[in-house]
Amino acid sequence: MPLSSSDYVVLLGTKGGPAIRPGSTMPTSSLLCLDGQLAVIDCGLGVTRALCDQNIALPSLSAIFITHLHSDHYLELGPLLHTAWTAGLSAPVNIWGPKGLDLYWSGFLTSMQADIDLRIADEGRPDLRDLIRVNAIDAGDVTMLGPTAVTAMQVDHPPLIDCFALSFRGSRHHVVFSGDTAYHPGLADFARGADLLVHEAMLMPALAALVARVGNGDDRLMRHLRRSHTTADDAARIAQAADVGALALHHLIPSDDPEYGSADWAAATAPFWSGPLHIGTDGLRIDL
Secondary structure (H helix, E strand, O other): OOOOOOOEEEEEEOEOOOOOOOOOOOEOEEEEEEOOEEEEEEEOOOHHHHHHHOOOOHHHOOEEEOOOOOHHHHOOHHHHHHHHHHOOOOOOEEEEEOOOHHHHHHHHHHHOHHHHHHHHHHHOOOOHHHHEEEEEOOOEEEEEEOOEEEEEEEOOEOOEOOOEEEEEEOOOOEEEEOOOOOOOOOHHHHOOOOOEEEEEEEOHHHHHHHHHHHOOOOHHHHHHHHHHOOEHHHHHHHHHHHOOOOEEEEEEEOOOOOOOOHHHHHHHHOOOOOOOEEEOOOOEEEEO
16 A cells, blocks of 8 residues: 555544445444555445545555454455456455455455456456455454554454454554444553544444334344443543543444434543544544
């Protein structure tokens, strides 16, 4: 990816959950720049367009991280890479994610085999299958992106097991992404002293209306939300305990209910967090 002299995070898509409706925000994806190294974190629906909107040349992609295997975090991984390839991708791309992500990638390649083979033969492109490397991650050290050390912590997002928070510690700044998780006090140690904690967040009073809008589930959806995600006030508790420089609320549940807005998110965090607060909106850039 192209080098940059500034460190920043862009919340590309900020909606928790896979569904979109007219006027809604887009599912989860983020862009991180530390020490001139760019990385994409999660690839929910809309990530390709969102990267272009940030003036990122898709053929410059080199590092992608997937926090867990829920569709709102990796549905568009294959289309993103295929589109980058059609736009001129010729250098290797490394993907890091939970065990099983390689099955998604091989299935995507199978589904697009006719097109890939045709474009290689008819347009002289390099073989997309040779450019992509999928790496399984576990808790602990993950990789180095230039001078930036990437580490992972397993979090609590049942019924999935392999779900990870990610820490990116560069020479100038430290950013932590919670991934999807229930309230996990151990994240405070993992994020200790970070310049920015990007944490998922949920508004409890809005959940009943959200479940009703979905329309094709039952009470198990509500049980999943309650046991698998973090309320905004608990995200604020983590930020306070970790003594981070700023808190960004991401993967908002809900993000598209007109009855709830930024004032509600701020009010939920206020009892526990008085530092800088960024309430996720699609395309929000946070300079470090």
